[in-house]
Amino acid sequence: MAKQKLDIFIIDDDPHLAEMLLLHFEDLGYSCQSAQSGRQAKEKLAGLKPKIFFLDQHLPDTLGITLLPELKDMYPETPVLMITGKHDMELAIEAIKLGATDYIHKPIDIEELNASVEKCLSPKRTKKDMTITTHDEKAGEPRIIGSSRKMIDVVKQIALASTNDATVLIQGETGTGKELVAKAIHYHSGKEGAFLAVNCGAIVENLLESEMFGHEKGAFTGAAERKEGKFALAQNGTLFLDEIGELSPKLQSKLLRVLQEGTFERVGGSETLTTNAHIVAATHRDLDQMIADGLFREDLMYRLKIMTVHVPPLRERVEDIKLLTPYLLAKINQKIGKNITGMTDDAYYKLEAHSWPGNVRELENVLTRACAMNRTGIISADQIVIEYGADSAGAHDLDHEAIPLVSLEELERRHVTKTLERTGGHKGQACDILGISRPALDRKIKKFKIQL
Known part of the structure; x- marks a missing residue:
């Protein structure tokens, strides 16, 4: 039947x-x-x-x-x-x-x-x-914290990226947690090899080449013995290339060859080696603009961007602060030997009102300072000390004399518009923040001619 x-x-x-x-x-x-x-x-x-x-x-x-x-x-x-x-x-x-x-x-x-x-x-x-392969789990699972729509999208991309060896490019501002995303991809892939990371912007070119590809004894001054590079050491695992936009043209060419052929040579050597490491790269820079400026190879970018993960800045997922904060406080408690058990509502409000140009890294720094000053176990608003930079959005928010007086209607229009921008146009989240119903929000969007 x-x-x-x-x-x-x-x-x-x-x-x-x-x-x-x-x-x-x-x-x-x-x-x-x-x-x-x-x-x-x-x-x-x-x-x-x-x-x-x-x-x-x-x-x-x-x-x-x-x-x-x-x-x-x-x-x-x-x-x-x-x-x-x-x-x-x-x-x-x-x-x-x-x-x-x-x-x-x-x-x-x-x-x-x-x-x-x-x-x-x-x-x-x-x-x-729909076809997604499952893998066995291991200990040491990276924690991805957040319930916002944008973070759920990140989680989906992590799940998809962990099911194959396609090259992944993680994009996002400094301090958003790009390395944590790379570790999560490796963890959920179930790979037997190690997760290794190289910061391409923190090492001078000659040493970076040796760090990535290894070198032979006598290849340069100080090379007293053969050294294996990260591409060899990450066999059967994952190699995370952070700040990929800082690579020199020479190393861009060598990396392109690895991505195309899976082969390389040690510095000063002639033996052709192979690697099956899963390559995950990250950058906070605009690679398209770098290509236009002649600073980055277009063919390399296409090889890197087989899969992409965009990690949103904290200001675009403010609703995640109440989930991030307890996690970070527990981490800080263990690190500096404190026993912070909570925060006042005013302290949370102060955190949510900041634009966080330094993202999660800045939030952790602010909370660490608050924990260090605290003696009661409950962090209050006065212990949330935020240092505004000269070009910070928060600095302009504090400069009340520079803000012209406007009507209540204009102030409402700006507030509704800003809330929709902060939530990425998510009406449900905007309604929660504004404390109004969906029909009321729709009327305001129509009234103020707000473009979503």
Whole structure:
């Protein structure tokens, strides 16, 4: 007997949420059914052939992450959208590696969910978009902290990059955590070899060449014995090339050859060596502009950008500060021997009001100073000391005399616009910050003619 075709099958133990989703998508013309447990889902699916699944993580008789592989075995071509109320980056990575197409947080942003459904049901979608290989996990897992939409996108890219050896270019401002992303890619790849890092901007050219490719005895003054380079030492592992934009033209050419052929020679040597290290590079510089200025090879950039991960600056994910801060405080407590247990609301507000030009690294520095000064165990706003640079956005915010007086309406327009910019146009997050409803925000966007 042929199975009944169905657009959306919802597996969620919350009857109110399931009913809301059913009504919403039925209004959009989709056929839908739901189940409130893993067992009920399997019983109903015996006669159904859905085009897409909504899968909640917490079910009364199982976990969504446990049910996910079973769904993929039964319906390998059918996309699965994981839904969870818990902000767990590692769960998101594991779900995507097991075959989930997307990962949606509660409370659900219905526009985001609509977009994900439309993308999954697009006729252009192919099986290739869904095929992700799993790997065994190891100890020492890097922590990716954040629940913002932009950080969830980073997590998705980490999961995809860890399933193959395609070269990865990580882009982001200084202090955003590019090396942490590289370590996460290596960890989730399950590679047996080591993760090794080279800072291309911290070593002079001659020493950097030796550091990367190794050298023979007598290759230069001080080369008393043969030394293996990072490309050889990272065999079966990952080589992270930080600040790749600082490479000299000579080393750009040598790196291009490694990426093209997988071969190189030690400095002063003639023996051709091979490497299978997974190359992950990072930069805070605009490589396209460097190419236009004749400072970076275009063919090398294309070799590096097989896959890209953009790590957002902290000012574009301000909502993550309340998740980052406890993690950083625990780390600082251990490092300097303190026992900080929390922060006042005013202290959090002060952190969230800053533009963080130095990103997470600056946040950690500010919190370290606050911990060092603290004697009560609870950090207060006066202990959050932020040093504004001459060109810092925060410095201009403090220069009240330089700001012309404006009407309340203009002030509101600026505030709404700034909030939407800070949230990357995410209306749900903007509503939470502004304390208004979605319809009210839509009216203000229309009233002030704000372009998203």
